Structure formats: C-alpha cells, structure tokens
Amino acid sequence: EAGVAQSPRYKIIEKRQSVAFWCNPISGHATLYWYQQILGQGPKLLIQFQNNGVVDDSQLPKDRFSAERLKGVDSTLKIQPAKLEDSAVYLCASSLSLSGELFFGEGSRLTVL
C-alpha cells in the first residue's frame, strides 16, 4: 500500500517569496493533517481536514498560510509571503477517520533565506 506522498522534498526560497507544498494521502483516508516541525521542536498542528472541510485551523497563521483540499483527496499548503521563521519541515499525515491512527509522509523541508 502506498504511503503518504509529499512534494517537493526540499525547497529554498528568499523571504517574501511564495511556496506551495503538495500532499497525497493514503487512498481512502478521510482525515488529513498538516504539521510544522521547526528544528529542535516537535511537530505542531497547523490544520486538520475531514474530507474537503476544515475541522481545525486555529494554529494556522492565516495572514500568510493557506491550505485547501478541494476534492477531499490531495491537499496543498501555501505560504505567501514567506518569513525567515517559516523555515521548517512541513509534514502531512492522513488517517481513515478523525479517531484513526496517523500515517505521516516524509515531509517537505523549507529553507527561507
């Protein structure tokens, strides 16, 4: 069974530029999460989707971050404009349901210069 796919794996941008990350969850998984993992810290939840609806985006910095899951499958996380402090690994995870075990992708590492 294919796991959670994320791309790109690595991205380097200048501050104030924009960037987008893509996530393809495990087939059939209704719930999708985006986590931000800053170096030396544990992952922090940014947003949680159930199918194509947002369940929780209370920790998403909405002035610069946006995320969508239009057809309830793939998801895109966008940062515009990026700041230095956005340098992190962005992890996508999926689960069968809101109460199901999370399966994580390998992450997308962002460096903002």
Added chain:
Amino acid sequence: AQSVTQPDIHITVSEGASLELRCNYSYGATPYLFWYVQSPGQGLQLLLKYFSGDTLVQGIKGFEAEFKRSQSSFNLRKPSVHWSDAAEYFCAVGPPRDYKLSFGAGTTVTVRA
C-alpha cells in the same frame, strides 16, 4: 490545554544497553498517549500508543511504555538497544478519540558501538 515535556534533549547509549526515555504530560483527564520515532529524512512512525486498560503497553521494534497516572508520565523503554535505534523519539498526547496531537520537543538517541 494539553502539553508534553521530554526532559532529555539527547541521550547516548551503548549498543546492547537498556534505554529509557522520559515523557511527562499535562492534560485534564486521561488522554491518548503515543510514542513516535523519526529517522533522519523520514516521516514519523508510530511505536506504540495507550488509550486505556493495561498500563504497560508493548510496541514495535521491542519497545514498551508504562503509563503512570500519579506521575503524569509515559516513559518509553527498550531492554537492549540496537544501532538501528539511533533516531529522534517524540512523545505525543491527544484528547480521547481524537488524533489532534501535541508533541514534545523530542529526544535524540545516539547509539555507540
């Protein structure tokens, strides 16, 4: 609010020796508790979880963890460490029936020959 503290940032252990990683949590009731492992460049993999019942839980790769309500702890143990156990370990807590997890900052384990 839920939170997790992992007091040890880095632990070095000899191959074949025992390992114990500490985790303390803050939560109003009995939470769901988890241990994840992250190898370099990889996503997080679930080692084990505690929901209820027997306070000693067994996981994959020979790991076990013990839930101690009186101490608000969920420490991870392995009797004999292998070189492949070198990785970063994260403790996480979530509300019952919800995988909206809060992670600790992680403990990096180095295994010396």
